[in-house]
Amino acid sequence: MRARQKADRNRRILEAATALFREVGYDAARIEDIALRAEVSVGTFYNYYANKGDILVATVSMEVEEVLDAGRSVVDNPPPSVAESIHALVSCYYDHSLVYLSKAMWRTAMAISIQQPESPFSRRYTELDGRLCDQVSSLMEHLQGRGTIRMGLDAAALGQMVFNNLNMMFIEFVKDEEMTIGALKAAVARQNAPLAALVTADPGSPGPFSTGRTSA
Template sequence: MTAPMGLRERQKADRLRRILEAASTRFRRLGYDAARIEDIAEEAGVSVGTVYNYFGNKGDVLVAIVSVEVEEILEEGAQLIAASTGDVAEAVGALIGLYYDHSLHYLSKEMWRTAMALAIRSPDTPVSRRYTALDARLAGQVCTLIESLQTRGKVRPEIDATAVGTLLFNNLNMMFIEFAKDEEQSLSELKAQVSWQNAPLLRLIAAPDRPATPPG
């Protein structure tokens, strides 16, 4: 059992939450480039020095917001996988839908583009490595879903669940990048397009329905 946080830990966690909420608000309102650490501190009701106690720069703040987003998605995704009772297409569609529906909760498309650019521009930095690690955890959860479906007899036993899960994640991730680049595309359009792309693969990996056992 996790020990309850002391007063100092609660205060520290509260300041961090306020800073990230303030950063999300200012990034959306002003844009990432225009927002300053001073603006974030003012929104959060803390000093500029306090912000720098937690983060080295704006990029660190942005990736921390991405991390909060992904942690919540992973937690909800784990619950969805555990409770899933549908067929392959239904289960995969539900998990991908969860990812997409949650993706704009804390971040705008512009914020996502910036986070992606930061990760690509400087691949050896802590910010980039953290972003890459978050992607890897999401990919792992898609693989876990395919493994779970295989265990329940919904996916053919000869299928490499890790390969298929990785393929599905790579596609949904690529399509999300295109979505972030297009300010006009809606989430419903994104989900419909990815569902159409995934349909042939999901039909191929789905285990055939077992005929009902005749009464003895």
């Protein structure tokens, strides 16, 4: 019961903070107002978070954890083609990106991670980026293992290339208030199409478990 109450208070604080960040902006949001909206005392707030930056990184963490959970189903059971598989995973990431954070909040999180590279916030942000990158590489390795991607390619490096591009395009997305998620996904799909074509295995080539022999 105590653990559930603690989790409930934490969730209320996060929801109150993210709502206030959206309404008045990160800089203008006051901890006293977050506590009031969450129906907790300021002292209780500080039992959970030392400052607003801690709330922001907790929100980013919550976002990424849920995205990683959604992405696992794509990695475990990807669509038939390389392009479709990449698009499915990228869509998981992008479709969830504004559930908890607005574009302005993402810009603030990115700025803090760059301005304070040695801070706990920045280290956590980098760790989360690394986990997303690893998941994209896992998808490439899975596709290579089933013979969809050509053998001999560095699948992990391929995943890193795909992630670096989708991450860069996401930065462009949060910088542009007018850009829609649909437009973002379309642009990234177009960019990934020639890469997918280059790495897709020849249907007639031996699979990963083939001996290379033909039957008599």
